[in-house]
Amino acid sequence: MSSVAVIDYGMGNLHSVAKALEKVGEGVEVNVTSDARTILSSDRVVLPGVGAMRDCMGEIKRLGLDKTIHEFIESGKPLFGVCVGMQVLLESSAENNGVTCLGILPGKVEYFGDELRDMKSGDRLKIPHMGWNQVHQEIEHPMWDGIAQDARFYFVHSYYAQPAHPDLIAASTNYGFQFTSAVTKDNVFAVQFHPEKSQHAGLALYANFLKWNGKTITRNHPF
């Protein structure tokens, strides 16, 4: 039986993440935990997160989870970051006057800005970016299996990831401009939206995560 740990650092709706994993993972052991041994012995890890970045990073460090997360990623097993759980993987965030993050992926997290406008209509866009928006898959990846191109997922955030290299971008979404809505590197995959709140498409993403071995498949071109 395979196991998945949902990292609990006191931030966010872990209930929904765990329920979504249980729904799609027949016979999969789901542990909501902050215990390093449980996390490191799991086959997969989900790093969720909701709330302010300073509090999130503060709790991760206080519980010693920064080291645990690094160690888990070193092991090569798959890790899935969700929302703030994606943002913490980068080097720094502009939220709360600047917060140093885990630095697992090169890049930073920026604020959308108060004067955001729609590219076509010129309408003012509200912050937070809240609701169902389209996710444009920029790469082929086992995590996208069976999920339609430009499928809608549920977002709620005011800050967005800006990875340092384009080859980290797994998906992009339009809100005033094209921002990165999913990133990946080796055995790490992370999304800005909430798959546990994104109905069928979101559950499909969790199902794919439970199948993913942490390796990206290099597809052979026909020519």
Add this chain to the structure above:
Amino acid sequence: MGLAKRIIPCLDVDNGRVVKGVQFVDIRDAGDPVEVARRYDEQGADEITFLDITATSDNRETMVHLVEEVASQVFIPLTVGGGIRKVEDIRTMLNAGADKVGINSAAVFNPEFVKEAAEKFGSQCIVVAIDAKKVSAEGEANRWEIFTHGGRKETGIDAVEWAIKMVAYGAGEILLTSMDRDGTKIGFDLELTRAISEAINVPVIASGGVGELQHLVDGVKEGKADAVLAASIFHFGEHTIEEAKRKMASAGIEMRL
């Protein structure tokens, strides 16, 4: 293409049942909340809101179990409102599986509570519910004020100024109900909706008065709402959420279909 407008069915819950009355009289039973929530999820609801209309301690217990049960079956955002007065109330609902909580009267009596809640849990989960009534006379410039206790108690607070203040205090979204229109089925107060939506930079959910699908279209197009909330047109089988979304999409509104 971009962000879709949202349709949010609202379930008024009393004693473990979905109920709906016209301006708080003639209450009709509309079914089991878990079943109703599942039906709306299947029909493509973008979110679901539960409103504890009595907010007694017994009903509170029922709400917590209800949210737990719905959250383990329905994977879309859930908001719970009614009787949210303390930080502990918010924590309980979020732990049960709610994504957002609606704060109404407590915000009026103690605005600092909104600040405290947003700092603790993040603005993204704090919805401030505003019940407004028109107070300007015919021919005067439009003016609306905040009312509490289901529209029965006036506060003398200007609705637009109040919305601006609540956003400054950390509200991540405003649920705006016209007490003049609630239960009337003659459509949203579009001037009110537009005045608030244009005054603030967070999403506004229009509520109160939906009687036909065109009202939902008007709420977005004329009222500039980011989301529309309705109850009775969905509860009693007059329309499905899917029909409502198709109607809005055919009017040129971006929807999740």
